[in-house]
Amino acid sequence: MSSPKVEFKCNCNTLRNLSGLYCCTQCSKLSCNYCCETKIDSYFCPVSLTGLSSDEVTSSLCKSNNRFQCPQCESQLVFQAITENSSQKLYLSCNYCRYRSDTAIGLTFKSMNEIHKEYLAKERLSHTGNDMESLKEYYSKISKEMLKLREFNSGKFHRLLNVINSPYKSSPRLRKKFSTGRNFSPMRSIYSNRYSQNERTKSGGSTVGNNKGEGGENKDDKFSSSLMSSKKTYGSVLPNSKKMKFNYTNLEEAIEKRKDKITNTIHKTEKIQWTDQIPKELKNKFDVTQITSLSQRFSQLATQPRKLSELSPQRIRLMNKKSKQCPHCQHTLIKPEINPNKSTFKIKKLALMIFPQIFISKIPATFQTDKQSELVISFKNPTFNEMKISDLEISSSPLSDLDQDQEQNENEKKEETTANIVVKGKEFSINGYDESAQFTDITLEEETTQETNDDPEFIQQRKLNKVYLRISITPTKSVEMLQIGLKFKVSCVLQSKFESEASVIISLGKVN
Amino acid sequence: MNNFFGKQIFERQKAVVIDFGSSFIKCGFAGEGIPQAFLPTNLIDLQTGEELEITSKNNTSQKKIQIWKRTLFKRFYSIFFGILNVNPKNRRVVFCENILLPNFIKEMIIEILFEKFHVVGLLCVPSPVLTLVAFKKHVGLVIDLGHSESTVVPVYQEIPLYSKIEYCSLGFDSVVKNLRSIVLSELEETDKEVYSIAEKLPEKIWNEIAVKTCFVLERNAIILKKENKEKKKKEFIADINYPCLDKEGNDIAITISGKARSNAAEILFNGNTQNDYEGIPYRILECLMGCNSDITVALSQNLILTGGTSMVPGCRLRLENELNWLLENDPHFKKLKGLQGKLIFQKHPFFNNYLSWVGGSVFGYLEIMNEKFVSLQTFKEMGLKSIPNWSHFKIDEEN
Numbered sequence: 001m002s003s004p005k006v007e008f009k010c011n012c013n014t015l016r017n018l019s020g021l022y023c024c025t026q027c028s029k030l031s032c033n034y035c036c037e038t039k040i041d042s043y044f045c046p047v048s049l050t051g052l053s054s055d056e057v058t059s060s061l062c063k064s065n066n067r068f069q070c071p072q073c074e075s076q077l078v079f080q081a082i083t084e085n086s087s088q089k090l091y092l093s094c095n096y097c098r099y100r101s102d103t104a105i106g107l108t109f110k111s112m113n114e115i116h117k118e119y120l121a122k123e124r125l126s127h128t129g130n131d132m133e134s135l136k137e138y139y140s141k142i143s144k145e146m147l148k149l150r151e152f153n154s155g156k157f158h159r160l161l162n163v164i165n166s167p168y169k170s171s172p173r174l175r176k177k178f179s180t181g182r183n184f185s186p187m188r189s190i191y192s193n194r195y196s197q198n199e200r201t202k203s204g205g206s207t208v209g210n211n212k213g214e215g216g217e218n219k220d221d222k223f224s225s226s227l228m229s230s231k232k233t234y235g236s237v238l239p240n241s242k243k244m245k246f247n248y249t250n251l252e253e254a255i256e257k258r259k260d261k262i263t264n265t266i267h268k269t270e271k272i273q274w275t276d277q278i279p280k281e282l283k284n285k286f287d288v289t290q291i292t293s294l295s296q297r298f299s300q301l302a303t304q305p306r307k308l309s310e311l312s313p314q315r316i317r318l319m320n321k322k323s324k325q326c327p328h329c330q331h332t333l334i335k336p337e338i339n340p341n342k343s344t345f346k347i348k349k350l351a352l353m354i355f356p357q358i359f360i361s362k363i364p365a366t367f368q369t370d371k372q373s374e375l376v377i378s379f380k381n382p383t384f385n386e387m388k389i390s391d392l393e394i395s396s397s398p399l400s401d402l403d404q405d406q407e408q409n410e411n412e413k414k415e416e417t418t419a420n421i422v423v424k425g426k427e428f429s430i431n432g433y434d435e436s437a438q439f440t441d442i443t444l445e446e447e448t449t450q451e452t453n454d455d456p457e458f459i460q461q462r463k464l465n466k467v468y469l470r471i472s473i474t475p476t477k478s479v480e481m482l483q484i485g486l487k488f489k490v491s492c493v494l495q496s497k498f499e500s501e502a503s504v505i506i507s508l509g510k511v512n
Numbered sequence: 513m514n515n516f517f518g519k520q521i522f523e524r525q526k527a528v529v530i531d532f533g534s535s536f537i538k539c540g541f542a543g544e545g546i547p548q549a550f551l552p553t554n555l556i557d558l559q560t561g562e563e564l565e566i567t568s569k570n571n572t573s574q575k576k577i578q579i580w581k582r583t584l585f586k587r588f589y590s591i592f593f594g595i596l597n598v599n600p601k602n603r604r605v606v607f608c609e610n611i612l613l614p615n616f617i618k619e620m621i622i623e624i625l626f627e628k629f630h631v632v633g634l635l636c637v638p639s640p641v642l643t644l645v646a647f648k649k650h651v652g653l654v655i656d657l658g659h660s661e662s663t664v665v666p667v668y669q670e671i672p673l674y675s676k677i678e679y680c681s682l683g684f685d686s687v688v689k690n691l692r693s694i695v696l697s698e699l700e701e702t703d704k705e706v707y708s709i710a711e712k713l714p715e716k717i718w719n720e721i722a723v724k725t726c727f728v729l730e731r732n733a734i735i736l737k738k739e740n741k742e743k744k745k746k747e748f749i750a751d752i753n754y755p756c757l758d759k760e761g762n763d764i765a766i767t768i769s770g771k772a773r774s775n776a777a778e779i780l781f782n783g784n785t786q787n788d789y790e791g792i793p794y795r796i797l798e799c800l801m802g803c804n805s806d807i808t809v810a811l812s813q814n815l816i817l818t819g820g821t822s823m824v825p826g827c828r829l830r831l832e833n834e835l836n837w838l839l840e841n842d843p844h845f846k847k848l849k850g851l852q853g854k855l856i857f858q859k860h861p862f863f864n865n866y867l868s869w870v871g872g873s874v875f876g877y878l879e880i881m882n883e884k885f886v887s888l889q890t891f892k893e894m895g896l897k898s899i900p901n902w903s904h905f906k907i908d909e910e911n
Binding site for chain 1: 543544545546547549550578582585593595596597598599601628630645646648719720723724725727728730747748749750751752753754755770825826828829856857858859861862863865866870873874877878879880
């Protein structure tokens with residue numbers, strides 16, 4: 001059983017209360033939190049209420065320098081002092097759960113300024129520690145080699161191939177030189193020393209795999225990585241193309257050599273020793289209140305301790321102030337003040353200040369099919385000047401773009417109308433908000449007789465800056481939730497003339 | 513995309529790395545070793561109050577899609593502006609995706625990130641590929657024990673073999689349910705007052721009890737009994753009192769017996785016989801059986817355990833013992849009998865909680881990955897086709 005409510009429709013087709021919408025005065029369109037663009041304006045510490053510049057924020061890793069959080073109950077910690085042997089020491093204490101960093105861990109400080117340096121140093125270590133640095137180095141080395149290979153494959157090589165291939169096709173002599181023997185690798189033929197030597201040999205055989213038994217080994221092989229060849233266990237080696245070197249003459253020796261290599265790679269396994277047996281403390285009795293819960297562990301991700309005695313206070317996270325922009329015309333809708341002590345706004349363009357608020361003032365107790373009942377709605381004008389409302393349309397089927405596809409709803413509109421609604425007027429105007437009306441002695445009767453020329457079946461009464469309308473409803477079907485759609489146009493005078501449209505859905509209740 | 517000014521923007525700011533799990537979201541910056549925060553994924557719609565589950569059923573109507581979009585938008589809003597304190601407008605995002613995430617959720621996340629937050633570039637990487645990064649390996653069998661389910665994925669040369677995935681819907685929430693049923697059945701006989709209170713405790717508190725008290729025995733309980741009888745040992749596991757409050761405010765303790773503490777996690781290894789699941793070790797060996805014979809040796813020497821439930825004390829030892837026992841005694845795994853005693857679990861210096869996040873942070877830091885990011889312009893031109901359904905890539909592959 002949901003109570004009756006009034007919801008406005010935003011430009012992005014979501015339904016919201018009028019208090020959650022913003023209205024841009026330049027393009028006169030509504031926007032909500034879902035479609036606005038938000039930006040962070042400034043940062044501040046929520047405990048000490050001091051603002052920070054952007055340099056300080058990045059240097060302190062976006063957490064406050066002087067304020068700490070209790071590790072047990074996540075409330076704020078306070079500094080307190082002890083005097084021992086004529087020297088003052090500070091420790092942290094929690095007023096909510098009686099936590100003292102003195103007795104728990106032994107944390108004491110000499111002065112407030114020294115604290116954040118130690119903490120910063122520790123956090124930096126844990127965030128970018130040695131383990132992470134070694135990972136980054138390993139992968140950046142691999143990526144550099146890949147980049148080199150890619151450069152080679154893409155640019156220079158293709159140009160050189162064109163140079164090589166053109167005489168290759170014409171003359172048979174050159175064809176012999178660059179014959180695709182078994183181990184033809186263009187890298188070697190261009191960059192190796194043997195190429196230049198082979199030009200002068202009379203035999204003119206292939207560069208690699210000479211009959212003399214000298215294999216085409218390259219000492220200046222730029223593109224073999226020491227990384228890849230060092231590790232020989234499974235899973236840690238990227239595929240490398242040319243590592244096997246064959247000597248055609250001494251086949252038997254070559255096979256034996258190769259066998260050793262293969263067997264070595266299979267049987268070489270790293271022996272890893274694990275020491276993670278269950279500690280005996282778990283099987284005996286222990287106090288459950290001394291063990292950390294999951295959320296306490298996650299406040300210290302570097303160590304994730306199991307015991308309460310190993311927790312340490314953490315720095316409090318900074319908060320920020322945001323400003324919002326209209327998505328259609330990029331004008332600012334909301335801009336807060338930079339001073340963290342103030343919660344006011346420099347620019348504030350809310351829909352509450354421009355659009356009329358709609359309330360339900362009289363609703364029948366139950367709705368029944370084929371029985372006429374009366375509904376009274378009130379419009380309230382928030383501006384200081386007169387406001388005109390025109391082109392009032394009321395329909396019983398809710399507005400189409402929301403829930404279902406448009407095709408379905410068009411068919412449904414012709415078939416179903418859940419109620420017949422009658423409104424006897426289309427235009428009216430509302431008076432502005434008058435501040436001095438609080439202090440005058442006008443009674444209620446005199447207020448209602450001020451305005452004449454009102455159709456009493458359309459407008460029930462007027463009061464200061466409100467207008468009450470009558471609507472008569474006869475529902476035709478029994479529905480779980482009866483909904484009425486309203487559309488109207490608003491025109492009023494703010495700093496300049498302002499005109500806009502609005503569409504509203506009023507959900508009333510069950511129809512028996 | 514590669515104009516000079518564009519490159520400057522890319523390289524100045526750190527990328528944001530987000531890992532979506534079923535019970536916790538991990539978020540942080542690329543290049544760092546630890547995530548900034550662990551957030552619980554309570555996808556609760558504020559307007560209607562229903563809790564959204566990540567399944568693929570009943571989620572295709574337009575109404576539901578609107579509800580999902582609203583809740584996901586709020587989640588990302590709280591991540592960017594509440595925890596990371598960062599403007600998403602000129603940032604790149606690395607998204608570590610679970611392989612079994614339903615497609616409509618992935619599409620919604622991509623639309624929200626590009627259209628509402630105006631993110632400059634997105635990179636979607638499957639999480640098994642990222643877990644291998646922390647070990648400096650390129651081949652491995654990734655065993656992910658999560659909160660709602662667990663998966664076994666073989667990865668060879670940074671390509672996950674999607675056709676050989678094994679899936680099992682046993683996770684930490686089944687351990688919690690098992691604990692609850694054992695404790696309640698014991699309390700029903702002994703203490704009826706405490707039983708009536710313990711029955712009404714919400715699931716969060718049972719989760720905490722399981723985290724603080726449960727552990728895993730070394731071997732199957734039946735086998736342990738036999739061994740202890742031979743050696744005439746008596747192993748004693750103590751009861752623990754969990755403090756609680758009465759209706760009137762008095763202190764009451766729920767006793768969690770030793771039997772419940774050690775048997776709660778057995779469901780992961782024995783399986784749930786009602787619904788015909790076999791336990792996790794069975795799934796691992798099935799996956800090895802299904803792979804080609806030239807990969808199995810490499811995979812068996814690079815077993816990788818991740819996930820939050822693998823941090824229950826004693827989990828890894830038990831897995832190893834169960835695997836060796838199955839290889840010895842089960843005739844179904846005759847083919848793999850030679851691997852007995854030669855299975856190796858790899859070590860790493862991080863915690864199992866956030867291993868895939870670490871891989872994402874390395875990928876977001878490398879310069880060679882700058883080209884793999886899908887930019888805003890390509891998304892505007894091509895729409896959702898710019899990011900494929902099953903993502904695949906290698907470090908040295910060109911686009």
